[in-house]
Amino acid sequence: MPTFQFLPFAALLGTLGFLCVVFTGFWSHHWRGGFAWDGSAKMFNWHPVFMVTGMLVLYGAAVLVYRVPSSWEGRKLPWKLLHAALTLTAFVLVVLGLVAVFRFHNAKGTPNMYSLHSWLGLTAVLFFSCQWLMGFAAFLLPWSPAWLRIIYKPIHVFFGSTILTLAMAASISGINEKLFFSLTNKTVPYARLPPEAWFANFLGMLILVFGLLVLWALATPAWKRPESESLGAQQPLFH
Numbered sequence: 001m002p003t004f005q006f007l008p009f010a011a012l013l014g015t016l017g018f019l020c021v022v023f024t025g026f027w028s029h030h031w032r033g034g035f036a037w038d039g040s041a042k043m044f045n046w047h048p049v050f051m052v053t054g055m056l057v058l059y060g061a062a063v064l065v066y067r068v069p070s071s072w073e074g075r076k077l078p079w080k081l082l083h084a085a086l087t088l089t090a091f092v093l094v095v096l097g098l099v100a101v102f103r104f105h106n107a108k109g110t111p112n113m114y115s116l117h118s119w120l121g122l123t124a125v126l127f128f129s130c131q132w133l134m135g136f137a138a139f140l141l142p143w144s145p146a147w148l149r150i151i152y153k154p155i156h157v158f159f160g161s162t163i164l165t166l167a168m169a170a171s172i173s174g175i176n177e178k179l180f181f182s183l184t185n186k187t188v189p190y191a192r193l194p195p196e197a198w199f200a201n202f203l204g205m206l207i208l209v210f211g212l213l214v215l216w217a218l219a220t221p222a223w224k225r226p227e228s229e230s231l232g233a234q235q236p237l238f239h
Contacts, residue, residue, distance in 0.1 A: 006067060006223050013064070013217070016210040017057035023203045024052045031196045032182070037100075039107035046100040048174060054093030055124060055167040056207060060214040062086035063160045066225045067217055080139060087132050094125055117173040124166035131159050161218055168211035172204045 028035065028045035035049075036042035062083050065071065071079040105112050113122065138144050138152045179200055183190040190197055217223060 006069060006217075009213075009217065010064070010068070013060070013210065013213055016206065016213070017060060020057055020203070020207055020210055021049070021053050023199070023206060024048050027196070027200055027203060031199075039103050041104065043100050044104035047097045047104075048171075048178070050093045050097030050100065051121070051167075051174070052171055052207065054090035054097065055128070056164075056171055056211065058086055058090035058093070059128070059167065060164060060210065062090065063164065064214060064217055067223045072225050084132075084136060084140065087128075087135075091128065091132060094128065098125070115173075115177060117170060117177045120166055120173060121170035124163055124170055127159055127163050127166065131156065131163060161215055164211055164214060168207060171207050175200050175204045175207075 028049055032045050033042055035045050037046070065079055065083040065086065068079075102112060104110075113119070134152065135156055138148050138156070179190050179197055183194060183197060188194040
């Protein structure tokens with residue numbers, strides 16, 4: 001039964017997500033100098049922490065809300081609100097992460113939005129913003145018509161996986177970019193694989209495993225919520 005299969009899997013995902021956040025924070029604190037909110041390199045260190053926590057881990061939890069077996073019974077509204085709350089919290093962290101990196105770049109005179117990492121990240125954030133607004137309008141507002149929910153639902157599901165994939169790509173490319181910038185001939189070259197490089201590379205692989213497992217859970221038919229009610233009969237936020 002999915003009840004006994006999904007919950008241990010969810011516990012595994014929760015552990016991996018927690019490790020992603022802890023490892024990102026440890027890397028930023030131990031090798032990159034810690035944290036501050038003053039436009040310095042220490043302010044930049046909040047960027048990977050907020051992005052991994054929000055765009056990857058919290059977002060990954062949000063997209064799996066409807067895979068929890070207990071969500072298959074009773075009213076769907078509480079689970080909609082939980083899904084919306086998780087994604088909104090993730091969005092707030094993403095905004096803080098963007099503020100951290102832009103303030104650091106502007107204070108240092110570094111150009112913005114020139115790297116592939118930044119393009120991938122901004123694409124993920126823009127899709128994420130549109131996804132949240134459209135999801136709120138289609139599934140929670142009382143005047144949302146049934147035909148809109150029917151048409152938009154497969155699009156919402158598709159972009160849910162797409163955004164997570166973009167977040168994975170942006171996170172891994174960001175780790176790689178930071179290592180190339182930081183581990184130069186003035187320190188220990190990246191090519192010689194100092195301890196920081198080993199640790200950050202492992203973090204990138206951990207992020208990859210977490211994201212792929214979330215995508216696998218989304219694609220597992222046995223863990224999908226049964227469509228016991230039509231989209232037209234689903235309750236909006238206010239009735």
